[in-house]
Amino acid sequence: MSRVVFVLLPGVHLLDLAGPAQVFSTAADFGQPYALAYVAEREQVVSAQGLPLAADTRWPELDPDDLVVVPGWRAPRLCQGPEPVAQTLERLRTHHGAGGTVASVCAGAEALGRAGLLDGRRCTTHHDVQDELASRYPRATVVRDVLFTTDDRVVTSAGIASGIDLALHLLAVRHGPALAAQVARDIVVYARRNGDEPQASAMLRHRSHLDDTVHRVQDLIERRFTEPLPLAALAAYAGVSERTLTRLFGRATNGLTPLRYQQTLRLERAEHLAGHGATLDAAAREVGFEDARMLRRLRSRDQRVGADASERTR
Incomplete structure (x- = not known):
């Protein structure tokens, strides 16, 4: 306690x-x-x-x-x-x-x-x-x-x-x-980022919307992001078709798919664990990857996306 x-x-x-x-x-x-x-x-x-x-x-x-x-x-x-x-x-x-x-x-x-x-x-x-x-x-x-x-x-x-x-x-x-997002929703506030930090968690970037269907799916993904979560299972949980869920999710999160959102949560959690002393392999296994190869690919992808975004803003 x-x-x-x-x-x-x-x-x-x-x-x-x-x-x-x-x-x-x-x-x-x-x-x-x-x-x-x-x-x-x-x-x-x-x-x-x-x-x-x-x-x-x-x-x-x-x-x-x-x-x-x-x-x-x-x-x-x-x-x-x-x-x-x-x-x-x-x-x-x-x-x-x-x-x-x-x-x-x-x-x-x-x-x-x-x-x-x-x-x-x-x-x-x-x-x-x-x-x-x-x-x-x-x-x-x-x-x-x-x-x-x-x-x-x-x-x-x-x-x-x-x-x-x-x-x-x-x-x-x-x-x-996941817990912070759950609490924020329960007390009916937007989760806001700290303006002093260059990065913001996926929760803070992609939770400031009003689509309750997407919020419910995000709740499920955040609770179980280390597990396989097929799109069909997420759509059934939300009570909509796979196509509808993909469309609603993308509109609410600036183009993310549910899988991409789950991968982002995994990557951020793995980065946190690695920053607190875990090896990359141990962090990868902790968040649901079999080994660090997928984690390295996701890190590389996000770095490329970040570099492209910086180039566009120049």
């Missing part, structure tokens, strides 16, 4: 808190091992919107797999916001030092800065206070015009609703894009 611990400071914005909490709560509804906890320096915290929130003043015991999130708060300037006590800042440092991930939403980046966790790292916050954050923490690199940043298990988001994007990103990294 992994914990997601939200640190509530006075004046916390409800959506900064509720967005990520909803994402991880929904992931738990789908069977992922998440338990949510809320801690504060006092038993009751009044939100920026006036709603009193109850919290525990005792922190749970944390493991490296646990996540600590600091939602933002209402204040005209960072320096005028709440000042976390020394014990709270030490908790943030200790968890990160033990291998855990620490995240912030909006002005919550100020707490990470006070804890020394932004030094030497990329970060972001709400556009209204980005300049102030850069001034207060000159050893940090404040990245503008992005939804979120990740740097050495320190994750920061731009503000308010971007906390949802941050949480979906963490789900995709931990469990793969």
